[in-house]
Amino acid sequence: MRIKPEEITSVIRKEIERFDKKVQTVDSGTVVQIGDGVARIYGLDDCMEGELLEMPGGIKAMALNLEYDNVGAVVLGPSDSIKEGDFVRKTGRVVEVPVGEEMIGRVVNSLGEAIDGKGHIEPKLFRPVEIQAPGIIERKSVTVPLETGIKAIDSMVPIGRGQRELIIGDRQTGKTQIALDTILNQKNKNVLCIYVAIGQKQSNVANIYNILTKAGAMDYTTIVAATAAESAPLQYLSAYTGCTIGEYFMNKGRDVLIVYDDLSKHAVAYRAMSLLLRRPPGREAYPGDVFYIHSRLLERAARLSDDLGGGSMTALPIVETLAGDITAYIPTNVISITDGQIFLESDLFYNGIRPAINPGISVSRVGGNAQTKAMKRVAGKLRLDLAQYRELESFAQFGTDLDESSRSLLDKGQRIVEVLKQQQFEPMRYEKQIMILYAVMNNKLNQVAVREVRTFEREFLDFMDTYHASIGKAIISTGELSPALQRELDEAIEEFTREYYSGEQV
Numbered sequence: 001m002r003i004k005p006e007e008i009t010s011v012i013r014k015e016i017e018r019f020d021k022k023v024q025t026v027d028s029g030t031v032v033q034i035g036d037g038v039a040r041i042y043g044l045d046d047c048m049e050g051e052l053l054e055m056p057g058g059i060k061a062m063a064l065n066l067e068y069d070n071v072g073a074v075v076l077g078p079s080d081s082i083k084e085g086d087f088v089r090k091t092g093r094v095v096e097v098p099v100g101e102e103m104i105g106r107v108v109n110s111l112g113e114a115i116d117g118k119g120h121i122e123p124k125l126f127r128p129v130e131i132q133a134p135g136i137i138e139r140k141s142v143t144v145p146l147e148t149g150i151k152a153i154d155s156m157v158p159i160g161r162g163q164r165e166l167i168i169g170d171r172q173t174g175k176t177q178i179a180l181d182t183i184l185n186q187k188n189k190n191v192l193c194i195y196v197a198i199g200q201k202q203s204n205v206a207n208i209y210n211i212l213t214k215a216g217a218m219d220y221t222t223i224v225a226a227t228a229a230e231s232a233p234l235q236y237l238s239a240y241t242g243c244t245i246g247e248y249f250m251n252k253g254r255d256v257l258i259v260y261d262d263l264s265k266h267a268v269a270y271r272a273m274s275l276l277l278r279r280p281p282g283r284e285a286y287p288g289d290v291f292y293i294h295s296r297l298l299e300r301a302a303r304l305s306d307d308l309g310g311g312s313m314t315a316l317p318i319v320e321t322l323a324g325d326i327t328a329y330i331p332t333n334v335i336s337i338t339d340g341q342i343f344l345e346s347d348l349f350y351n352g353i354r355p356a357i358n359p360g361i362s363v364s365r366v367g368g369n370a371q372t373k374a375m376k377r378v379a380g381k382l383r384l385d386l387a388q389y390r391e392l393e394s395f396a397q398f399g400t401d402l403d404e405s406s407r408s409l410l411d412k413g414q415r416i417v418e419v420l421k422q423q424q425f426e427p428m429r430y431e432k433q434i435m436i437l438y439a440v441m442n443n444k445l446n447q448v449a450v451r452e453v454r455t456f457e458r459e460f461l462d463f464m465d466t467y468h469a470s471i472g473k474a475i476i477s478t479g480e481l482s483p484a485l486q487r488e489l490d491e492a493i494e495e496f497t498r499e500y501y502s503g504e505q506v
Contacts, residue, residue, distance in 0.1 A: 149427020
């Protein structure tokens with residue numbers, strides 16, 4: 001084969017023209033110390049706080065301590081394969097997670113990677129996990145109710161869209177149950193839900209996933225899981241990952257509910273990270289900025305102004321107490337950040353009053369602004385009647401003779417307590433809550449024996465659905481309980497009571 005010099009010349013000329021003269025520099029450093037998921041890296045100039053670093057084997061790390069001669073970073077994954085002398089590369093980006101419609105219905109880890117066995121998520125968009133919370137001008141007042149389906153909450157401790165309501169109590173008192181019932185109740189209400197599981201057992205997370213799937217709630221829910229088997233940095237990051245996913249939808253004008261279960265374990269994970277990074281410990285060995293990590297997380301929950309689309313993100317953080325002590329460090333911190341708290345009491349739980357909500361300590365700082373006029377009308381005196389009942393109940397235990405008014409208050413209080421009891425995974429529609437609360441608050445259940453109240457309630461609501469559905473529809477459409485509607489409801493209650501007892505007086 002004959003070689004033509006002109007062909008060789010033309011090929012060389014084309015290659016010279018295509019040659020990229022740009023030189024890319026990559027800032028890299030060296031691991032000088034590694035252990036317990038924390039790495040000390042030498043040689044990373046101009047590193048940002050929170051910057052994403054790449055380590056050998058595709059393992060990522062997050063820079064947290066920017067010191068004079070080294071960078072302290074937490075490893076976001078297994079650190080067994082990393083050793084001293086390994087090269088670490090800067091990415092020039094802060095830690096980001098995928099967001100978008102693809103995340104709905106999936107179970108992901110703290111980095112937004114799918115762990116539900118349904119295949120890899122192909123995200124179209126990434127957002128930084130640390131974003132400044134909306135300012136005062138960007139927000140508007142909380143006025144739209146977020147219906148939990150739990151009678152005791154919707155009537156006495158109402159939650160509005162964009163609110164931050166703390167669920168607090170000892171372990172095994174039903175905190176997660178309230179959050180799950182609230183998620184189940186958002187079906188067909190155009191509210192996207194995010195459940196962040198921090199430091200829980202894998203079996204618990206799997207059980208929650210199965211419950212939500214069985215109820216059809218995974219169609220609008222994302223689970224972010226950082227189980228107890230995960231490292232402290234991943235448990236710490238998970239809350240911000242869930243918040244970032246929800247924030248994307250809020251900025252699109254949609255309503256979001258996010259549950260942090262729970263922030264006690266989140267604070268413990270941050271304490272472990274901080275002590276390993278040699279940050280100075282404070283009260284209970286927590287670092288000085290443990291308040292700030294929760295405030296900058298919860299402040300991102302908001303109801304945005306109409307100019308920004310009017311979306312909202314409602315946060316339900318959960319905090320575990322020890323022996324009901326709400327004056328401990330983390331509980332008081334989170335109470336001061338949130339817009340109220342739902343306090344669950346062990347004694348009530350063990351006495352069969354479930355959900356075990358203590359109405360005396362529980363409060364919503366949004367209050368009646370997040371209730372319809374109908375609910376405000378029927379539940380206005382509910383908290384006062386319950387408080388009087390509790391006082392009389394303790395007084396009556398001594399066997400003291402009570403006057404007629406005290407006896408009637410005691411009887412009414414017993415029936416209110418029975419009405420407020422609710423089975424798990426059975427959230428109640430808003431109009432049904434109003435109808436049964438109207439009945440008990442207006443002494444329509446006085447002739448019903450206390451042990452029969454819940455049976456009476458169930459059959460009464462079925463009766464209303466079957467024969468008087470128009471009353472429920474009117475309550476929903478108007479949001480009010482007009483005098484005419486009250487008369488209709490009174491007649492329906494009397495009609496049912498006659499049928500229930502077949503004309504016999506109890």
